[in-house]
Amino acid sequence: MQQETYDSGPNQALTRYEPSAGGVPTRQDMHAVTAAWEALMAGEERGLEHVRPSIRASWARSQRLGVNPYLPRVPVVLSAAELEAEQERSCLLAVAQPLIESAVTMLRDDPWMLTISDRSGHILHTNGHPRILEWAGELNAVPGGSMAEEHIGTGAANAVLASGGAEYVLWSEHYCQVLHDWACLGVPVRYPSTRELMGVLVAGGDELTPLLTVKILGRLAARLEQLLAHEELVRRVALLDTHQRFLLDHPQDAVLALDGRGQVWGVSPAVAQFLPAPQHLFAHSLLRVPGLQVEGLRACTQPPDGRPYEIAVHTQERGLTLRATALPVNSEQHVVGSLVVLRPPTAARPQRGTSTPQWRARYTFADLRGAAPAFQHSVTLARRAAETTFPVLLLGESGTGKEVLAQAIHTASPRGQGPFVAVNCGAGSDELLSAELFGYAAGAFTGAVKGGRKGKVELAHGGTLFLDEVEAMSAKMQVSLLRVLEEGRVTPVGAEAPVGVDVRVIAAANEDVQEAVGQKRFRLDLYHRLAVFPILLPPLRERTEDLPVLIRHLLDDLGFSHVQPTAEVVTLLCRYAWPGNVRELKNVLLRAAHLAPGTAITPAELPQEISSVVAQPASPPHGSLRDTEHEMIVRVLADTQGNLTMAAARLGIHRATLYRKVKKFGLRRVG
Helix, strand or coil: CCCCEEEECCCEEEEECCCCCCCCCCCCCHHHHHHHHHHCCCCCCHHHHHHCCHHHHHHHHHHHHCCCCCCCCCCCECCHHHHHHHHHHHCCCHHHHHHHHHHHHHHCCCCCCCEEEEEECEEEEEECCCHHHHHHHHHHCCCCCCCCHHHHHHCHHHHHHHHCEEEEHHHHHCCCCCCCCCEEEEEEEECCCCEEEEEEEEEEEEECCCCCHHHHHHHHHHHHHHHHHHHHHHHHHHHHHHHHHHHHCCCCCCCEEEEEECCCEECCCCCCHCCCCCHEHHHCHHHHHEEEEECCCCCCCCCCCCCCCEEEECCCCEEEEEEEEEEEEEEEEEEEEEEEEEECCCCCCCCCCCCCCCCCCCCCCHHHCCCCCHHHHHHHHHHHCCCCCEEEEEECCCCCCCHHHHHHHHHHHCCCCCCEEEEEECCHHHHHHHHHHHHCCCHHHHHCCCCCCEEEHCCCCCEEEEEECCCCCCCHHHHHHHHHHCCCCCEEEECCCCCCCCEEEEEEEEHHHHHHHHHCCCCHHHHHCCCCCCCECCHHHHHHHHHHHHHHHHHHHHCCCCCCCCCCHHHHHHCCCCCCHHHHHHHHHHHHHHHHHCCCCCCHHCCCHHCCCCCCCCCCCCCHHHHHHHHHHHHHHHHHCHHHHHHHHHHCCCCCHHHHHHHHHHCCCCC
């Protein structure tokens, strides 16, 4: 195969593969690859010597990941809000979109399309020939669609992400059959300063044309990186100019200048009194400096916010916590970075297991474990909620970790140094809850503490009030709480005058609060006051893929780092339904670790209801997936009397996709 080098950015020549008649397979050359793919789908390994090693390796990974080779379309597509957030986080789109539009305009008659994806494989933007775009739309290869290998198997975008270099994936080299009509080429796009992979530029169509080559695609990527380098330089100059002007006004301050990705480009002399070897911070990400742990630093987003916020920098060497204020720096309506002003250090936050102040939150986002999409979506929403002061309503079954998430939101918020005060609204009578929430004056009732007592609302002043099981509040208490939230004042029981309070409320409920509103058990106005930022936590049974990580984390957290569950135990734990969710899992592990005679937890240490769970038997196979697909289409066509529109709707695929499959299988259609 030919090789060519081209300039991909400042002082950077990269090797690219240039398709040529002698180097890249044609459709006619793909018969052996197609036969190898069909054999693999039938459970046989025949003809794999005709498949390129990188494709064979990707097929094997796709099988291990459980990708369905007969997916009708890309299965994971971000919502409009998630796509917008992803586009804002990436600095690729603003520069890449005009370049792609220009390239497509010049080559508008050629049947192919261009896509730009981020480094997670999410498509950020597409453009190209209308026919190809419509075809891609049928497959969900649209902005927001995930082209990651774990979702679609072998593809050009994830091949580039895996290798870091230019790649092509042609026709039946794709793992999913629905992509077998596509020929795709991809090249990496890198950060100009660090050469880190930041995205992928992919061109695709049904045929390779003289203009659909890695050479042309590589030149587009090189131009894109040049534009990114220019943008980066302009923003860095604006950032350093602001840094210098700030130091002229505050020469004694310890100030770091960080770009949008957290890289340090400016260090004031006073930083040396707080951080060891500050000269080594230059041109490195503050988030990746050994011995430093940074909490609360935000990525720069568009449009700019501009409001200062608090972060914390923990120094491992000195065991200190530096509190700092991050000041976003704007230039021409864009956030170009931030100035981080360090303040004199305080004692480091106590480690897990040591005594902590009564109203200090214990958990941070680092304590949340799990990669399940539903759980990660909840955590993403929680991180966004932490950036605001809006009330948050956490919904989920008992034991899903709502208080842990509430503490993480509080710790990462601007109120993180304030108190975190929790109240269980379902415990006790109205009188007890009223006294606990609002406090009482001296002599308010018989048995009252001499001098009175502050309520939890007042104790949470300047911080966060966590209302657990808020749906259990009586109608009377709901009215009292609503008045406090609306007025920002609380009147202790027996007091003559109200006390002003400033609290952020995070509420949690174990049941559907909207249903309680519909049943007149919960006030609609209070619901709207609390549910400004609702977040649903999934039950453990819906995120069983997280169990191995959770098991290890909980054992470590409980002080059993030396204990290891056997593979059989992990399998049994993954089969169990977990009605008590993470709380039940924690209790089971605590009991099992105590009972384990050595360093291994075996099934003998598990409760009967878990150790006796058996796996549900899988349905016996009925031929290949191709045969199954054929039988399903035949059956649905018969049920709909050959009506392709009705059949496609029932199968959940586009009518044009069904039409191609009908032609492929040689089926007759009635209408």
